[in-house]
Amino acid sequence: MTTNDTPVHQLYLVTDEPACLGRDFYWVVEEAVQGGVTMVQLREKHLSTRAFIDRAKRLKDILLPYNVPLIINDRVDVALAANADGVHVGQSDMHFDMLNEMLPEGKIIGLSAESEEDVVEAENFDISYLAVSPLFDTPTKTDIKKPWEIAGLQWVRKNSTHTLAAIGGINANNIRQAATNGAEIIAIVSAICSAPSPYEAAFRLKSAMHD
Ligand SMILES: Cc1ncc(COP(=O)(O)OP(=O)(O)O)c(N)n1
Numbered sequence: 752m753t754t755n756d757t758p759v760h761q762l763y764l765v766t767d768e769p770a771c772l773g774r775d776f777y778w779v780v781e782e783a784v785q786g787g788v789t790m791v792q793l794r795e796k797h798l799s800t801r802a803f804i805d806r807a808k809r810l811k812d813i814l815l816p817y818n819v820p821l822i823i824n825d826r827v828d829v830a831l832a833a834n835a836d837g838v839h840v841g842q843s844d845m846h847f848d849m850l851n852e853m854l855p856e857g858k859i860i861g862l863s864a865e866s867e868e869d870v871v872e873a874e875n876f877d878i879s880y881l882a883v884s885p886l887f888d889t890p891t892k893t894d895i896k897k898p899w900e901i902a903g904l905q906w907v908r909k910n911s912t913h914t915l916a917a918i919g920g921i922n923a924n925n926i927r928q929a930a931t932n933g934a935e936i937i938a939i940v941s942a943i944c945s946a947p948s949p950y951e952a953a954f955r956l957k958s959a960m961h962d
């Protein structure tokens with residue numbers, strides 16, 4: 752909280768190499784961090800395990816001087832091997848209880864909620880954040896249930912005690928709406944990775960989020 756009790760929102764970059772449009776992956780992430788990204792998730796669906804670990808370690812080295820945590824999507828083994836700061840899991844990934852047993856104390860655990868039942872169940876889990884997923888329809892991820900939309904985010908805010916992240920279809924035009932309706936963390940892929948300048952995009956998104 753700031754001194755006037757305005758919540759400080761986190762800008763969370765979720766990576767997607769194809770969305771970087773052929774530009775150097777590490778350059779895109781570092782530009783975004785310099786522009787204002789405060790958390791990074793490495794989301795790799797097609798890399799071999801070894802390449803995933805190598806990428807996680809290199810990213811961890813880049814993020815360390817900025818004090819920006821690295822979260823690994825789906826894979827606790829990769830997170831442990833790279834000494835990442837946490838893991839994000841969805842409803843078809845490793846169950847929270849097992850993940851919690853495998854991760855050392857103090858690591859970040861993020862969980863996606865795709866339905867009201869997921870939100871209610873997540874009250875039993877000591878997670879770092881609950882992701883309202885997806886907030887809006889998005890071409891970046893198509894294996895989804897129904898988007899929550901703003902009314903759904905408001906419902907989750909009323910029914911969850913967790914810190915909330917919102918992800919899916921968020922850009923500079925709607926980020927403020929997500930931030931003022933209950934999401935403390937705003938997670939973004941394409942509006943940063945595919946922007947002509949990831950630095951400018953992150954900077955504008957951060958400003959728009961706090962306006
Ligand atoms: C911050 C954040 N929220 C939601 C997701 C989606 O996770 P999941 O449902 O497991 O889908 P995949 O990302 O694994 O395709 C996320 N990755 N990050």
Ligand SMILES: Cc1ncsc1CCOP(=O)(O)O
Nearest residue numbers: 885889891892919920940941
């Ligand atoms: C990984 C993920 N999980 C839910 S929606 C999504 C993709 C979000 O991508 P974008 O920010 O480009 O809409």
Ligand SMILES: [Mg+2]
Nearest residue numbers: 825840841844
């Ligand atoms: Mg997953």
